[in-house]
Amino acid sequence: MEREKAFVIRRAIAVAKRWDLAFAILGVVCLSIALLTFMALFIDMAIKGVPRLSLDFFTSFPSRRAENAGILSAWVGSTLVMLVTAFAAVPLGVASGVYLEEYARKNWVTDVIEINVSNLAGVPSIIYGLLALGVFVYGLGLGQSVLTAGLTLALLILPIVIVATREAIRSIPVGIREAAVAVGATKWQLTRDHIVPYSMPGILTGVIIGMARAIGETAPIITIGALTFIAFLPPSPFKETPPFLSFEWLTAPFTVMPIQMFNWTSRPEEAFQLNAAAAGFVLVLMTLSMNAIAIYIRYRLRKNIKW
Amino acid sequence: MVDTVSSAPKAAAPPPHPIKAEARDFNFFYGDFQAIKKINLPVYEKKVTALIGPSGCGKSTFLRSFNRMHDLYPGNRYEGALMLYPDNTNLLHEDVDPIEVRMRIGMVFQKPNPFPKTIYENVAYGLRVRGDNNKRSLDDKVEAALKGAALWNEVKDRLNHLAFNLSGGQQQRLCIARALATEPELMLFDEPTSALDPIATASIEELIHELKKVVTILIVTHNMQQAARVSDYTAYMYIGEVIEFDETNTIFMKPKQKQTEDYITGRFG
Numbered sequence: 001m002e003r004e005k006a007f008v009i010r011r012a013i014a015v016a017k018r019w020d021l022a023f024a025i026l027g028v029v030c031l032s033i034a035l036l037t038f039m040a041l042f043i044d045m046a047i048k049g050v051p052r053l054s055l056d057f058f059t060s061f062p063s064r065r066a067e068n069a070g071i072l073s074a075w076v077g078s079t080l081v082m083l084v085t086a087f088a089a090v091p092l093g094v095a096s097g098v099y100l101e102e103y104a105r106k107n108w109v110t111d112v113i114e115i116n117v118s119n120l121a122g123v124p125s126i127i128y129g130l131l132a133l134g135v136f137v138y139g140l141g142l143g144q145s146v147l148t149a150g151l152t153l154a155l156l157i158l159p160i161v162i163v164a165t166r167e168a169i170r171s172i173p174v175g176i177r178e179a180a181v182a183v184g185a186t187k188w189q190l191t192r193d194h195i196v197p198y199s200m201p202g203i204l205t206g207v208i209i210g211m212a213r214a215i216g217e218t219a220p221i222i223t224i225g226a227l228t229f230i231a232f233l234p235p236s237p238f239k240e241t242p243p244f245l246s247f248e249w250l251t252a253p254f255t256v257m258p259i260q261m262f263n264w265t266s267r268p269e270e271a272f273q274l275n276a277a278a279a280g281f282v283l284v285l286m287t288l289s290m291n292a293i294a295i296y297i298r299y300r301l302r303k304n305i306k307w
Numbered sequence: 308m309v310d311t312v313s314s315a316p317k318a319a320a321p322p323p324h325p326i327k328a329e330a331r332d333f334n335f336f337y338g339d340f341q342a343i344k345k346i347n348l349p350v351y352e353k354k355v356t357a358l359i360g361p362s363g364c365g366k367s368t369f370l371r372s373f374n375r376m377h378d379l380y381p382g383n384r385y386e387g388a389l390m391l392y393p394d395n396t397n398l399l400h401e402d403v404d405p406i407e408v409r410m411r412i413g414m415v416f417q418k419p420n421p422f423p424k425t426i427y428e429n430v431a432y433g434l435r436v437r438g439d440n441n442k443r444s445l446d447d448k449v450e451a452a453l454k455g456a457a458l459w460n461e462v463k464d465r466l467n468h469l470a471f472n473l474s475g476g477q478q479q480r481l482c483i484a485r486a487l488a489t490e491p492e493l494m495l496f497d498e499p500t501s502a503l504d505p506i507a508t509a510s511i512e513e514l515i516h517e518l519k520k521v522v523t524i525l526i527v528t529h530n531m532q533q534a535a536r537v538s539d540y541t542a543y544m545y546i547g548e549v550i551e552f553d554e555t556n557t558i559f560m561k562p563k564q565k566q567t568e569d570y571i572t573g574r575f576g
Contacts, residue, residue, distance in 0.1 A: 106381060175420035182374060183433035183485060184410035193432070198423060304469055305423045 042284060049277030057278060061231040062260065066271030071279050073230045074260035078215055080234060080249060081256055084150020085214055090207055093158050097165025102191055121159035128156045129223025137224055144225035146234060147250040152220050157210030164206020168199030173307050201301035208294035212287045218258040228263045230255045257283045326392055327352040327523040328493055334386035335372055342368045344547040355515060355524040357538035359531060365547040366527045370495050373398065374412045375405035413486030414495040418502045419478035421470035426462050429470045429481055433489040448488055456484035457514050476507025483514065496526040512537050531571060535559050543567045
């Protein structure tokens, strides 16, 4: 009798475990599809592009001769645009997130705002390009400049920064919040001394993930009229005479990495395809290293915060 | 009960125990739910008053009203008065800023909740919030508070270490030091030992004994032995009401209410 019972139980477990196995296999297959596709693309690009990589490639302007062409103006442009994006998106996004989480009353208006912030993250990026063309390029007269591109991409990643900020703030335990309030902290003191510092790891991670997305964006940048062929650099941000900093580069015309790639892939010559692969390889490395930095920052800052 | 308002020019003999704080017809609502029903209760100066009662009886809710913690969350409502003496301030009055209330009344929570900052900064925070940023005065006050919380000897060599590296009991004493640093008039303890082991609990209880020499204490506890050990007065609460309030000895030895007796003897609760 007992033995029979045990047998029945074992058979039931065996049947149940078959499903475990089946699902595990399904999961691995699904995961492989995504991973292998990316790996195939990346390896193909690396094989074509890596031989093309040299110091000259990074220090040369684009050229009509493929073997002389480089990505100098593209990577400088991308860097400067990212700089503007970060400086615009971080304060705006963090302040919005903090306001929504800490200051705004919880009512239907905040609910509507919350839903719309999430929706903004799903708006196709070319729509942001059109918006920027109307507002920044023509409306505010900023022209087809580094500044315009940076602000456009900042708008694009704003929802990501806001959502990351709010998530990070929400993960702060109630006890910590109450502890600060209990010694007499005002809302602002609570925000400045506790909420923002403790949510920094989450915020920075969100910012960098947003930036990693923005650096690969092409559509909005084309829409606002970035150049596809440019053989000079924006003016240097550093000067030899006081005040040593110059902001002329903000208004300079520019190009960025994905546009440079796009330009090269549309050429018929095989040599330019290799250039495109090399530029793509560099772009992917830039994105991956940004993600790596995000992981590292999160790890470093989280070390002191245990909850 | 005796009122300590100094309105009479020549008051009669001072009452044996001046009152530091008092609830007068105090009601509290979470939305539509009335959690506290018409409580009248004195808190005697430099004495320990314990609030006991079964879970959900409203003792924590009542305690947290004293420093207006419920203001943090929407839908909460107070009624009646919580008076603070000798200045006769109603803590719930609309002209009274909750920040001021919290600066005068310290609180220690159920779970140790140090900030993810250094030991020093944890204790100094209440002072910094008040605009005190003078290094020397901060140093002195931090040291005094840590001594007051019986933690100084254990941490004096590592004030710049993170508070999270302390043990649970040490963290809780750090939180007491943080509340103590600003010299509150009244200190609220919300089940301060429920997350601690027996040894850490004993040290906190001992500390409370010491603290009542300098500050009035109101403590919520789940543990009746603890109430008996640390408090001078005890209020037994049940479903939002104070069923009985008296000296702790009386409550534990010869309670007047049957219900109190049942709870204390463990027949219920």
